[in-house]
Each structure stands twice: as C-alpha cells, then as structure tokens.
Amino acid sequence: MKVLAFPDSRRNATRRMHFLNYIRVAGCVCALLLPVPQKNSSADEVTSTYSIGNSRVAVSVEAGTLRVSTEDLMQWVRWASDSVAVYYGRFPVPIVRLRIIPAPGNGVRGGRTFGASDGGSIRIHVGSSTTMADLQSDWMLTHEMVHLAFPSVADQHHWIEEGISTYIEPIARVRAGHMDAHEMWFELVRDLHQGLPEPGDEGLDNTHTWGRTYWGGALFCFLADVEIHKQTNDRKGLDDALRGILNSGGDIRREEELTDVLRIGDQATGVSVLLPLYEKMKDKPYDVDLPAMWKELGVERAGDTARFVDSAPLAKMRDAITYGDTPAPMPPPGSAARP
Ligand SMILES: [Zn+2]
Numbered sequence: 573m574k575v576l577a578f579p580d581s582r583r584n585a586t587r588r589m590h591f592l593n594y595i596r597v598a599g600c601v602c603a604l605l606l607p608v609p610q611k612n613s614s615a616d617e618v619t620s621t622y623s624i625g626n627s628r629v630a631v632s633v634e635a636g637t638l639r640v641s642t643e644d645l646m647q648w649v650r651w652a653s654d655s656v657a658v659y660y661g662r663f664p665v666p667i668v669r670l671r672i673i674p675a676p677g678n679g680v681r682g683g684r685t686f687g688a689s690d691g692g693s694i695r696i697h698v699g700s701s702t703t704m705a706d707l708q709s710d711w712m713l714t715h716e717m718v719h720l721a722f723p724s725v726a727d728q729h730h731w732i733e734e735g736i737s738t739y740i741e742p743i744a745r746v747r748a749g750h751m752d753a754h755e756m757w758f759e760l761v762r763d764l765h766q767g768l769p770e771p772g773d774e775g776l777d778n779t780h781t782w783g784r785t786y787w788g789g790a791l792f793c794f795l796a797d798v799e800i801h802k803q804t805n806d807r808k809g810l811d812d813a814l815r816g817i818l819n820s821g822g823d824i825r826r827e828e829e830l831t832d833v834l835r836i837g838d839q840a841t842g843v844s845v846l847l848p849l850y851e852k853m854k855d856k857p858y859d860v861d862l863p864a865m866w867k868e869l870g871v872e873r874a875g876d877t878a879r880f881v882d883s884a885p886l887a888k889m890r891d892a893i894t895y896g897d898t899p900a901p902m903p904p905p906g907s908a909a910r911p
Pocket residue numbers: 600601602715716719733734737
C-alpha cells in the first residue's frame with residue numbers, strides 16, 4: 573500500500589517556511605493502484621466534464637458549502653489539466669475521475685491520486701471559504717495530476733513518484749502561464765535544500781523521511797534535468813525523458829521496475845543520465861553544492877522572489893529548463909512585475 577505517513581511533529585517546526593512546506597506536500601498522501609473507493613452519490617452532487625485532447629476529466633463536486641461556484645472549480649480544473657498537458661504534450665490518461673470534497677477552512681486541503689483500469693482517480697478537499705484567488709495560486713491539483721503520468725514503482729522508490737510531482741508541478745504551471753518563472757525559481761532555491769542528505773542517510777531508496785521523499789526526489793529530478801541539458805547542449809531535458817516514459821505506456825495504470833523506467837527515459841534523450849544518477853543516489857548520501865548551482869544558473873534570492881542573472885554561465889540552460897520548447901508565456905493576470 574503506497575501510503576507514507578509523516579509524523580505530526582513536523583507541523584511544530586518553528587520556522588513558518590517549514591510549516592508551509594510541510595502543508596504543501598503532506599496533503600498528498602498517494603495511494604497508487606488501489607481500488608477506487610466507492611461512495612454513493614449525493615442528491616446535491618454536481619458533475620461536469622472537461623475534455624482535453626482525447627482525454628476527459630470527469631468532475632464531481634460533493635454536496636457541501638463552498639464560497640466558489642462550480643464554474644470557478646471547473647476553471648481551476650482546466651488550469652491544472654492544461655498545465656500537465658502542456659508539460660507532457662498531452663493529458664496523461666484517457667480518463668480521470670476527479671472528486672471535489674468540500675471541507676471546513678480555507679484553501680485546497682489535501683489530495684490523493686489512485687490508479688484505475690481506464691485511467692485514474694483523484695480526491696481533493698476544498699475549504700468552504702476558499703476564494704477564486706486561492707484556486708488560481710493552487711499547486712495541489714497539478715501535483716496530483718502529474719502523478720498520473722508515471723508508472724507505479726515499488727514502495728522503496730516512492731521518492732521518485734513524489735519527487736517528479738514536486739519538481740514538475742511549478743514548471744508545468746509556468747509553461748502554461750499560470751505561475752511566474754521568478755516565483756518558481758524562488759521556491760526551488762528556498763526549498764530544494766530540504767532534499768539534501770542528513771547525517772546517517774542511506775540513500776533515496778533507504779531513507780524514507782519526508783524531506784528525502786518529496787524534496788530528495790525533487791533533487792534527483794533537478795540534477796537529472798541539469799545534466800541532460802549539459803550533455804545535449806540544451807537540446808533535451810527531463811521533460812523529454814518523462815514524455816518518453818509516458819509515451820511508452822508508463823502511466824499510473826502500469827506497475828514497473830524503476831530501472832526499466834529510467835532506461836526508457838535515457839533512451840528518449842539519447843544520453844545516459846537517469847540510470848547513472850540513480851546508481852549514485854539510491855543507497856548512499858550524495859551531497860550537492862546547491863548554492864554553487866544557483867550561481868551557475870544565475871538565480872539569486874531577492875526578498876520573496878528571485879532575480880535572474882543573465883550573464884551567469886548557465887543562464888541559457890535556466891531558461892531551457894523553465895520553458896522547454898514552450899514559448900515563454902505572458903505573466904499570469906494580476907501578478908506583480910518582477911525585477
Ligand atoms: Zn504526491
């Protein structure tokens with residue numbers, strides 16, 4: 573059963589940033605390839621469908637009190653679906669059943685993704701006082717939908733499933749024009765260090781802490797992305813590897829060996845990066861000088877945003893990682909001008 577629980581003591585972290593980060597990922601406790609829970613429909617339940625390419629997102633909203641309208645919720649569903657489709661070149665599965673469950677409080681409050689024979693199923697809680705602005709800035713639904721685009725692997729590799737969702741979600745939203753690139757890089761610089769090994773670490777396959785699962789997995793993705801770009805002179809990136817995996821049939825409906833999946837990703841880019849990096853990180857601490865990497869990529873923290881240094885040696889790679897083949901979109905409506 574692919575459910576990882578993390579101790580509630582994490583919620584008591586003294587730094588607000590850590591608290592927010594815990595909330596950011598703890599809501600997603602993924603239970604892949606489990607039977608989809610059945611529930612009787614409520615008389616007041618609302619259902620709608622969003623068609624995207626050859627795929628369908630079948631949305632049901634359970635009865636309950638919500639400040640936002642069904643139209644607002646469907647707009648949110650479109651933003652997340654489009655972000656994932658832009659990143660992967662298509663929506664990952666033929667059909668996903670999305671169940672929106674009203675809950676007390678504010679904001680999107682936790683989701684779960686399940687595999688199903690014809691696609692997938694997502695259950696996500698939305699607080700009763702959630703506003704349209706909350707939905708516009710939400711990351712969680714996109715995170716859940718990214719899970720649809722990778723096969724289920726053994727429990728010891730859960731870090732790759734969460735790492736991909738954690739790393740890809742903001743990039744996908746930037747590429748679809750739903751997040752500002754400076755915000756994306758600011759958050760990566762702020763948060764990625766939480767994936768670094770701590771004393772006693774035994775590698776990603778053997779260290780099942782919250783930090784190593786979500787951000788350690790994201791660190792693997794980031795390092796792979798940089799290395800693929802380096803070895804291909806920015807012609808290929810992690811997006812090509814992940815699209816190759818998806819297009820080989822590797823979505824949430826399949827159970828696969830991780831090494832087989834990574835081999836397919838390497839074949840898609842034509843360079844051997846994912847498997848060798850996995851060998852380095854799977855069973856031992858693999859330390860990384862992140863400040864040096866931010867400097868090379870030309871990303872500096874500036875208050876609560878990031879500043880780009882275009883004279884940095886890897887500034888071109890930074891843009892290639894951010895946008896891939898997608899033209900840089902206009903900033904999202906209402907976003908402040910960035911330096
Ligand atoms: Zn997740």
